[in-house]
Amino acid sequence: MSKLFMFEKPIGMRDTFPHLYSLKKEIRMNVENEMINWGYEFMETPALEYDETVGEASAILDQQLFKLLDQQGRTLVLRPDMTTPIARVAASKLLKDRNPLRLAYAANLFRAQQREGGRPAEFEQIGVELIGDSTVSADAETIALLASVLKASGLKDFTIAIGHVGFLQELFLQIVGTEERAEKLRKHLYEKNYVGYRKHVDSLPLSSIDKQRLINVLHIQGNGGSVAKAEALLEGEGGRGALRELEELLSVLKDYGVEDYVKMDVSLVSHMSYYTGVLFEVYADNVGFVLGNGGRYDHLLKKFGAEVGATGFGIRMDYLMEALNQSVEQVQPALILFSAERRKEAADKAAEYRSNQQPVIVQDVKGVSDLDSFTSGFRNVHTFIGKAGDQA
Numbered sequence: 001m002s003k004l005f006m007f008e009k010p011i012g013m014r015d016t017f018p019h020l021y022s023l024k025k026e027i028r029m030n031v032e033n034e035m036i037n038w039g040y041e042f043m044e045t046p047a048l049e050y051d052e053t054v055g056e057a058s059a060i061l062d063q064q065l066f067k068l069l070d071q072q073g074r075t076l077v078l079r080p081d082m083t084t085p086i087a088r089v090a091a092s093k094l095l096k097d098r099n100p101l102r103l104a105y106a107a108n109l110f111r112a113q114q115r116e117g118g119r120p121a122e123f124e125q126i127g128v129e130l131i132g133d134s135t136v137s138a139d140a141e142t143i144a145l146l147a148s149v150l151k152a153s154g155l156k157d158f159t160i161a162i163g164h165v166g167f168l169q170e171l172f173l174q175i176v177g178t179e180e181r182a183e184k185l186r187k188h189l190y191e192k193n194y195v196g197y198r199k200h201v202d203s204l205p206l207s208s209i210d211k212q213r214l215i216n217v218l219h220i221q222g223n224g225g226s227v228a229k230a231e232a233l234l235e236g237e238g239g240r241g242a243l244r245e246l247e248e249l250l251s252v253l254k255d256y257g258v259e260d261y262v263k264m265d266v267s268l269v270s271h272m273s274y275y276t277g278v279l280f281e282v283y284a285d286n287v288g289f290v291l292g293n294g295g296r297y298d299h300l301l302k303k304f305g306a307e308v309g310a311t312g313f314g315i316r317m318d319y320l321m322e323a324l325n326q327s328v329e330q331v332q333p334a335l336i337l338f339s340a341e342r343r344k345e346a347a348d349k350a351a352e353y354r355s356n357q358q359p360v361i362v363q364d365v366k367g368v369s370d371l372d373s374f375t376s377g378f379r380n381v382h383t384f385i386g387k388a389g390d391q392a
Contacts (some may be wrong), residue, residue: 012113012121023326024124024317027153028106031126031315034152038145040104040128045085051075057303058084059272064111066121078110082125083274083297083312090131091304099308100132106317120318127294127314131301133307138200139278139296142311143249144256146282146294149315154324158259159283163268164246165275165295167230170239173218175210185214190270194218214320215266223250226264241276249278274300278311284323291319333359335378337371341366342384349382 016024032042048068049055052075055065060080068076077087080175082105094101097296106126115119123280130138130146136292143160150158168189172182181204188197201214213233220229227247246264253259270279270293279295301308334353338346346362365385368374375381 010121011167012119014120014122019323024321026241027321027324027326028124028126028317030152032104032106034149035104035128036103038141038148040102040145042104042106042108043086043089044186045079045082045089045103047079047110048076049079049085049088051077054079054084054088057087057300059274060111064113066110066112077175079107080109080111082107082109082127083129086129087131087301087306087310088304090129091306092303092312095132095308100130100138102128103105104128104131108151109344118177124317126313126317127292127312129312131308131310131312132308133311134247134298137277138309138311139245139249140252140256142294142308142313143253143280144378146280146292146313146315147256147258147261149322150291153320154326155284155319155320157368158261158282158323159263159285160258160280160282161263161265161268162246162249162278162280164242164278165264165269165279166198166216166242167234167239167266169190170242170267171213171233174215174235174238176204186269189267190271202374217255220266222326223259223262223264226266230266242243245278247254248300260261268293276337280313282315286325287319287323289319290316291323292316332379334380334382335375336382336384337365337368337375338362338384339366342386346382346384349384 036042039125051065051067055067055075055077058081058377064079066078070076086103086105086178090101090103094103104127107125108122108124110122114120130142143162148162168186169182171177172185176182176185184200186196188200197218198215201211204211206214216233216241220226227243230243232366234240250259250262250264253262268279270281270283272293272295273295276298277296279293281290281293292313292315294311296309298309298310301310336350337347349358350362363374365371
């Protein structure tokens, strides 16, 4: 094992410098306010959870979990997602007082990376969970809210792709017969490896008609006629209910006025295994990765003893910041330099600034080694040095 240098960080960990922290804070505030305006209440859960509860119930691969032992020898995990911890709290406490629940969060998540490759192992996610409502109206609300918060953040050009777990699941099982074979197809689609998907389909011992059915999945996108095209790929009644849900969902989203941001994509899949119905991802036009995702997870709360449906979404703050590509205009504090005999005057001047909600730095001149270099970064400098009455 190589020796660590003093300034090294664990793989995938990041420092957030002051200017980026300010920008993230401003974006987060705009997003949070929009969620609150839709009736969602913010909550927090612990960074550490038990592996045998939240760790095993989450849809994150075991090798991506950060694990440690407590003093009693029980395995803990750093939370890898927020949906599972919130499901735990909702099932054990909150659903007794209100059902449905509208909850929101902004929290750091932890997912281990074997090698960095530019992917953070700790990142902030902001999102909502609508728990206790199994209707298409709930799915539509979360998607409409996603569009609304993205606009509130300042993002203008984005697309929300919508699919359904039930359609692809039924189609793949009809054609390839087993869940194991279906999973291989889903893996290519999740990785957006469409070349690999085509090659895999071509290698399967299927009729040319069935191979074409699998390939045609890639070409069914958009809101005009997608349901009918997808339905033509199915045999029997299986999977048609999922398409009816998508059709109804698009109709409801028109009532919200967000249909221009939405695109049906029946090839959409997720690595989150707890999704059971409608699922969606959001893309920005100027970045090549998913900013956020969500969907319906009607079975997750059963693991915590509650028989209710739920849906929600999460947005990656780091990806959203990159998509916005904004520069933050930092508020430049004033600088007050003082010598010991003028400390009281300096403190009084600083109090004036702070009473007007204006930032100010008060600095003893003896604590600065290079006065010219230090003061060059400030536009507004006051000096209280020497005899009383000498102020610049």
